[in-house]
Amino acid sequence: MMRRLWKAAITAGLTGIWLGTAFAAPAIRLGAHGPQTGSLAQHGIEQMKGIRLGAEEFEKKHKVKVELFVYDDESSPLKAVAAVEKLAGVEKVDGIVGGYGSNLVGPASEAAERYDTPYLTTGGVDTKLSAKRFKNFFRLNYMTGLAAAQSGTIRNLFKAKTMGIVYNSLSGTTEIAEMVRDELVKAGIAVPVFEKFEKGTTNYKPILLKVRDAGCDVLLVEGYFSDYVGTIKDAKILNLPVKAYVGAWGIGTPEFTRELGPMGEYVYGTSVWEMGTAPKAAKKEEAEIVAAYKARYNEEPSYLAMLGYLSTKYMLDAIGKGGAQAGSYRAEQTRQRLRGLDVVGPLGRVAFDEKGDPKHFTAVLFQIQQGNRVVVYPRERATGSVRYPGVPWGGK
């Protein structure tokens, strides 16, 4: 009897200590910056929704208070530097997430390095960002994964022989266009049309005529919303004889559907995550995140929101597991945890290489079929089968 009582007392005591420790863990100070105003605001606001939810969910799940400091960098590199100066220099945050656009993430990550603050971004895909091998720099998405999804689809799924690539002259679209071209040429696919257009272009017919004259099988447009609307409308006017139309990010958004309606059918878009594309091992996690997001915002999460959520989760996990010493979390411990991260989540397997780039990052290619985004590549993440050839205006 006494023995039992002792056991119960010890168990209760240990549980009390554990719970006490859990609740007594110091609050995690998390910094987040992103464009909430300015030209990139639409993307930054989406991303921030995921970040806020990620912080709330972590707090609920781990019973550790998360103090979230959000800073609007106004789509300006100067303000991106100010963001890190404020978050790391003044608020003394334990880690920073967010950032959208390589021209903002570049200066911000450099400032984070000066303050020795771990920085996990989801919005800078330029390969040069990790060239300096900052010890605090980590990112969840990467240009090579996006390019691989496009070239993989064209090579393996379409088995195209000739390609026309037209791209917006902005940084991200130029880099992905060049990467895809190089990969396709290496695979023996001819790219007779590789044409750049300026931001604000409204008449795409001259370059689409080149695609027609070269007899390209597939048209790849590396651009933004207005570029897709313009090229699809002009392709319809020309009845462009191609078998498929592939675009980069921004296809299939509510805005896209509103503007193009049935003219968006059969179009392919590139994405980091789509509902249902999580690997088997992460289906439950994906469903939970989506449910929590719907409950919080009354809408489905976009891939930007999912990236924001997951970056926050991974960063907070790393800070929390790194543990606090003398009432504060150590950057070195957080970095070590991030470097040692190797999990399977809604984005697939997540682990970082020595430069902070995601080692296993893959993107998906989806096709709009009856208004829905059906993931067709890679096959292990596919949610349906491809309808090829097929373009909204008839084509080949």
Add this chain to the structure above:
Amino acid sequence: MKRLRAFRLTEEVAAALVFAAVAVLPVAISFNPYYLSIFISALILGAVSIAWNLLAGVCGQVSFGHAGFFGIGAYVSAILVMKAGWNPYIAMGAAGLAGVTGALLIGIPAFRLRGPYFALAILGFAEVMKLLAVNLTGLTEGSQGIFNVPPLPGFRVGGVVVDFYVSGTPNYYFAAVLMLAVYLAAYFLRRSNTGLAMFAVQGDEETAAGIGVPVLRTKLVALTVSAFSTALMGAFYTHYVHFLSPDMAFDGYWTVMPVVGSLFGGMGTLIGPGVGSLVITGLDEFVFKRFFETGHKLFFGLLLAVVIVWAPSGLLGRRVRKTTHGGKG
């Protein structure tokens, strides 16, 4: 009360007060790195606004293309440092001269146009410069931009190490010195005979030409000094941010905000645009943004509208006496 209303500072006293405040500001904000970074961007804008006002407010030639000079300066300095191994300080001087070259290239033909046509021509010039930066990929890395632009080299003053990479304070004081230099250039130019000619050109070009003022030369002097100063600030900007792309170097911000800063501070004075830039940057960051996370720019626009309607001469317009030729008010 009447005496208070009638109270007016001279340009010199106003400028001395402003630069004294700029000098002690870091102490007042306890060298807070975040505040410093905001005021660094305000000082860059302040210097560009003073330069813009020299052309528009003093000489009457409104420019919608200062982003062109800003971008030229940023690119020339970054390229000379990264591709030719120049010392950043010398590269900054060369960047200013490149701005002058650009000013002469556009100024000589465009000053034959009058009124809005000059403003439109210079707007087109800025766009051409941006397109060059996008397409001369071998030199500028195109739209992907130039990463890892080095900071200004540090140096020692006595036992103190001035490091532009680690601390915001040296960048702040360097930006303040540049703004002071731009102000002094504008100030002495306005006090000179050329400054008098600028007033004449601003008043009525034909009358000025009729009394023997070399109109084209006067306008070109104003434009080249303005372009030099703007390009210099562009060069400093790139060494401060460490990154450069056509979109940010030739951003419309550098065309629009100097106009806003000048209107807000007072185009009739030389120091007004600098003050206007400091105040609008501070108000937006520390007041509007604090209360309205995503809608703060709206208040900024409203404030500007209020100033234009109720105080068209700007914050300092009625409080500072204009200095003209030889310093006579």
